[in-house]
Amino acid sequence: MLLKDRVVLVTGAATGIGEAIAGLFAAEGAHVHMFDRDEAGCAAVASALRDAGYSAVSSGGDVRDAQRIADVARAAIERHGRIDALINNAGIFPRRAFLEMSAAEWDEMHDVNLKSMFHTSQAVLPQMVRQQSGKIVNLSSVTFHLGVPGLTHYVSSKGGVIGLTRSLAREMGPHNIHVNCVTPGAIHTKSEKNFVSPEQVQAFVDSQSLQRRITPLDVARVCLFLSCELSDGMTGQILNVDGGWAMH
Ligand SMILES: NC(=O)c1ccc[n+]([C@@H]2O[C@H](COP(=O)([O-])OP(=O)(O)OC[C@H]3O[C@@H](n4cnc5c(N)ncnc54)[C@H](O)[C@@H]3O)[C@@H](O)[C@H]2O)c1
Structure with a gap:
């Protein structure tokens, strides 16, 4: 097991990529602390993992709430005496044409997707510094390499x-704290049908080298690599998990 007895905090763990990360990490022996604004959904995923014999607890809250994040991180550290990995996964992606976008929408996007990582990282790093070890994995997006209208x-x-x-x-x-980043491509999540049509999905696959959908588990596996000793020689790196779409 690659994460035996490691203590991990995963944000946005109620569904999609975060749910896959929580499940894979738990199966690899980690004590998984799951955080999501969908408190009931997160609790249901954690409960199913415990039923399967794994170590998982859930907490509800918003990643924009610095105090709530600090409390959840402190509880995890007090319970286990350490924290080994933080997976900054929670994110939102509503489309809006630039000229129709309000300043509030711009700010909300940055508060949820970026400033939240300031809060979570500040919550775990003092303990990681005391330990002189830790892994942080940040979820970015391949869209950064491509540029996308409406986003x-x-x-x-x-x-x-x-x-x-x-x-x-x-x-x-x-x-000795590692900070790396994963840039997923078009991932086959439960929520994608709310954002993209079947025609757009086909266009995504046509743009990839691998001619299949890339799944949350595909992304979770790379997050696992970046959270365990297999990646001990890497930090500051950006790994695409996009089926061979962007190459750089
Ligand atoms: N799905 C993709 O194709 C794709 C591609 C590139 C990058 N990503 C990134 O991967 C991450 C996960 O994406 P996903 O597709 O699994 O998303 P998703 O919408 O399926 O799940 C996101 C989870 O984050 C939670 N969340 C959202 N805002 C939150 C907040 N303010 N506080 C706490 N929890 C919050 C949601 O409740 C949900 O459970 C995101 O950062 C996203 O930008 C996804």
Whole structure:
């Protein structure tokens, strides 16, 4: 097991990529602390993982709520005496034409997708510094490499995630804390039908080298790699999980 007895905090863990990360990490032996604004959904996923014999607890809350994040991180640290990995996964992606976008919509996107990582990272890093070890994995998006109309606020926030990753990796490297980033492509989640048509999905697959849908588990596996000792020589890196769409 790659994460035996490691203590992990995953945000946005009620569904999609975060749910897959929580399930895979739990199966690899981690104590998984799941956080989501969908409190009931997150609790149901955690309960199913416990029923399967794994270690999982859930907490409800908004990643924009710095105090709530601090409380949840403190509870995890008090329970286990350490924290080994933070997976910053929670995110939103509503489309809006740039000229129709309000400043409030721009701010909400950056608060949820980027500033939340400031809160979560500040909540776990003091303990990681004390331990002189830790892994942070930030979810950005391949759209940062491509640019997408109707998603300027989203792509801007995801570019910020890459900047945060690189600078925090340099700042925390002397403490043996690794900070890396995953950029998923078009992932076959339960919620995608709310955002894209079957024709758009086909266009995504046509743009990939691999001619199949890329799944939440595909992304979770790369997050696992970045959270365990297999990636101990890497920090500040950006890994595409997009079926060979963007290459750089
Ligand atoms: N699905 C894709 O194709 C894709 C592609 C590139 C990047 N990503 C990124 O991967 C991450 C996960 O995406 P997904 O497709 O699994 O999303 P999803 O919508 O399926 O799930 C996101 C989860 O985050 C939670 N969440 C959203 N806002 C929150 C908040 N303010 N506080 C707490 N929880 C909140 C939601 O309740 C939900 O459970 C996001 O950061 C997203 O930008 C996804």
